[in-house]
Amino acid sequence: xxPSLTIAPxxxxxxxxxxxxxxxxxxxSGATWCSFHREPAGWRLRFVDLADFLVSAxxxxxxxxxxxxxxxxxxxxxxxxxxxxxxxxxxxKPVFHASAVALPAGTIAFVxxxxxxxxxxxxxxxxxxxxxxxDDGLLLEAVAGGFRVHPSHPSxxxxxxxxxxxxxxxLEPGPPVSYSHKTRLLAGExxxxxxxxxxxxxxxxxxxxxxxxxxxxxxxxxEATLAWASHAFLLDVGEKQRxxxxxxxxxxxxxxxxxxxLDYPRNYARLPEVRDALLAHQDxxxxxx
Amino acid sequence: xxxxxxxPNVALSDVFRPSADVLSQDVGxxxxxxxxxxxxxxxxDPIGTRIWQLLGEGHTLxxxxxxxxxxxxxxxxxxxxxxIALVAQLRAAxxxxxx
Numbered sequence: 001x002x003p004s005l006t007i008a009p010x011x012x013x014x015x016x017x018x019x020x021x022x023x024x025x026x027x028x029s030g031a032t033w034c035s036f037h038r039e040p041a042g043w044r045l046r047f048v049d050l051a052d053f054l055v056s057a058x059x060x061x062x063x064x065x066x067x068x069x070x071x072x073x074x075x076x077x078x079x080x081x082x083x084x085x086x087x088x089x090x091x092x093k094p095v096f097h098a099s100a101v102a103l104p105a106g107t108i109a110f111v112x113x114x115x116x117x118x119x120x121x122x123x124x125x126x127x128x129x130x131x132x133x134x135d136d137g138l139l140l141e142a143v144a145g146g147f148r149v150h151p152s153h154p155s156x157x158x159x160x161x162x163x164x165x166x167x168x169x170x171l172e173p174g175p176p177v178s179y180s181h182k183t184r185l186l187a188g189e190x191x192x193x194x195x196x197x198x199x200x201x202x203x204x205x206x207x208x209x210x211x212x213x214x215x216x217x218x219x220x221x222x223e224a225t226l227a228w229a230s231h232a233f234l235l236d237v238g239e240k241q242r243x244x245x246x247x248x249x250x251x252x253x254x255x256x257x258x259x260x261x262l263d264y265p266r267n268y269a270r271l272p273e274v275r276d277a278l279l280a281h282q283d284x285x286x287x288x289x
Numbered sequence: 290x291x292x293x294x295x296x297p298n299v300a301l302s303d304v305f306r307p308s309a310d311v312l313s314q315d316v317g318x319x320x321x322x323x324x325x326x327x328x329x330x331x332x333x334d335p336i337g338t339r340i341w342q343l344l345g346e347g348h349t350l351x352x353x354x355x356x357x358x359x360x361x362x363x364x365x366x367x368x369x370x371x372x373i374a375l376v377a378q379l380r381a382a383x384x385x386x387x388x
Contacts, residue, residue: 222317243323
């Protein structure tokens with residue numbers, strides 16, 4: 001279940017006694033923008049100069065502590081895009097860096113690190129009728145015979161060049177957030193959203209974009225397992241039991257036989273070709289099954 | 290997947306075993322390993338997977354070499370070299386320890 005969110009009064013971030021056990025850095029500057037700290041009651045996620053989030057040990061409760069002057073949109077954005085997936089992972093739920101869209105046979109996911117184009121691809125699909133399921137923080141649930149995909153927040157974040165190329169002025173952007181230059185588009189008319197949990201029909205792990213054509217290649221179960229593992233949201237893997245549970249989840253995903261490598265030229269004009277290839281591929285997979 | 294390492298102090302009479310902190314799962318005929326200590330995943334190809342299984346049964350490397358020679362159509366010297374190289378990599382990664 002989604003954790004409860006309590007918003008505490010704004011406060012200045014005080015120095016923390018214990019060093020972080022992990023941190024995220026900004027790719028361009030190398031500066032820390034989020035540090036992870038263990039605390040007696042759970043974890044503290046410190047987004048530098050923005051907010052602290054206290055996540056309970058069971059992942060069921062989050063307290064947000066914004067810094068003075070932080071706008072509500074940024075706080076909500078941090079919670080939904082960064083903290084929520086991590087909190088869900090502490091509940092033992094498999095969450096991955098992936099976007100997803102709904103097709104007739106189920107949900108297909110685009111799994112990749114930031115910057116590989118998964119949001120652009122999902123948005124292109126959504127603009128052509130396939131409902132958006134997730135922009136990032138793909139939440140899965142093991143069910144008999146496979147996995148089900150739970151929809152996440154009905155929005156998608158795009159860099160300005162992608163937004164301009166894909167939607168132009170057709171869709172109004174959501175409220176801006178102070179730490180990111182990405183534009184957030186809210187689902188609605190013109191950008192359909194799927195509210196139902198659907199079976200996972202396929203996962204495509206995005207390549208670097210070096211290919212000059214659309215390439216879809218099968219992955220062995222072991223390759224798929226390692227790929228899923230490398231794209232997981234995990235707040236703290238310090239507990240062996242939690243890590244063992246994660247191992248069981250990614251191996252179960254690996255043996256599903258629904259993972260492929262996908263690469264294509266990162267050229268907006270070629271996106272229809274990518275979509276056609278993926279739809280044909282899913283038709284072939286569905287027909288073979 | 291595995292670090293390239295030199296192979297000192299590996300003898301055919303040695304017995305190497307999977308480290309206690311390593312989880313392994315056969316995934317479609319290939320082993321995926323998770324080292325709980327380093328929180329790192331590793332993958333083994335089918336022959337590496339077979340070696341991993343035999344290590345788990347507590348055989349000496351000489352016994353494993355002979356078993357592999359009976360199972361695979363490859364020169365014994367090549368099998369032995371590959372076996373020792375993999376064991377050295379497993380040990381360097383903390384995935385296997387000698388008795």
